[in-house]
Amino acid sequence: MYRVSRVNHVVPIRSFFGLSGAKGGSQCYKITRKVSTPPDILYQVIADVSKYDDFVPFVTSSFVNKLDQKTKLPTEAGFRVGWKQYDENFTCKLVCSENKIVAESISISLFENLRNEWHLREVKSRFTKESSTLVEVVLKYKFRNPLYNTLSSLFHEQVSNIIIKAFESRAMDIKIQRKLGDRMNTGTID
Template sequence: MLVVARRRLFSLPKLPSLASSEPQTHSVSRVIQGSHQHVYRVVSAVDEYRQFIPFVEDSFINQRTNEGVPTEGGLRIGWQQFEERFVCQLECVPGQSVVAQSMTTALFDELYTKWQFTPMGPHMTKVDLNLKYKFKNPMYNAVSSMFSDQVTQIMIRAFEDRVKATPNPVAEGETNQQK
C-alpha cells in the first residue's frame, strides 16, 4: 500500500461572505503632534487629499458656507482595476470634528466617517477616527474587509504626516506675537 502525504505550499485566507449585510466599522485613536485647530484644518481640506492620501486620484469641495467651511466634497479613488468617484455631505465644526456622509448611492449603501479632535495640551491632539461603510458591490465589501485595518492605519498616518509637513498658522502667529 502506497501512502502519499500532501501538504499545501500556501493557503488563501478565508474570504468573508459576499452576502454580508452588515456595514463594516473601524475605529482608530491616536495622539499626534499639532494643535486641534491645525489638525482640523488638514482634515477639513478635502480638496487637498489627492496630494497626500494613497489611492486618492482626485479630491474636491463643491460647496462651502459663507464662512468658507466645506459642506460638500468628494473623492475619486483608484487602486489597480478599481476606480470610483463619490460625493459626501460634510459637517465641519471648526477645531472639533469633521463628519462625512456619502450622498452618492451608486457606490455605497452607507458611508459615514467621523473625525474628532481633542486638545491634549498646546501642541498635541487626540484624534479619533470612526469609519462605517458598506459598498453596494459585494465584491468590494469582500476585498475591503481583507485590507481595511491596514488601509485605516495608512490613512491616519497620511493625515499625521500631513499635519507635520504643513505650517500651522496659529502656532506661527503665536511665535510672531511673542517676539
C-alpha cells in the same frame, strides 16, 4: 502609537436614500491615535478636502462642490479613489463643527452607506508647552458591491494606517511651516 479596533457589533445605518441591497450589515471601525500637532492644524488638514489628492494615498483627484457661506468650510465634497483596477468617484455631505468633522456619502453608486467621523481633542503635554491631539476616527460603511466589502474587510487595518499616517504627516508639515514662519517673522532661531 495608535489603536485600530473593529467594532464587534454591527450598527445599522440607513443609507441616504433608504435603500438596502446586499446581505450583511455595515462594517464599523474605530481608530484612536495621538497626533503631535494642535487640533486646529489637524482640523484644517481634514477639512481641506480639495487638497486630498496632494497627500492621501489612493486619492487621484479631490474637489469641493459647496462651501458654508459663513465659515467657508466645505458642506459637499468628494474625490476619486484609484487602486490597481479599481477606480471610483464619490461625493459626501460634510458637517464641520468645532473639533468634529462628519462626512456622509450622498453618492448612490459605490456605497450603500458611508459615514466617517473625526473627533479631535486637545491633549496638553506635561513636559512641554506644546499641545497634541487625540483623534478618534469612526468609519461605518457598506459597499453596494459585495466584493468591495470582502476586500475592505481584509485590508482595512493596513489601509487605515496608511491614510491616518498621511493626515498626520500633512499636519506635521503645516506645524513645521508655521514654526519656521514664526521664527522668520520674529528673527529668532531656537
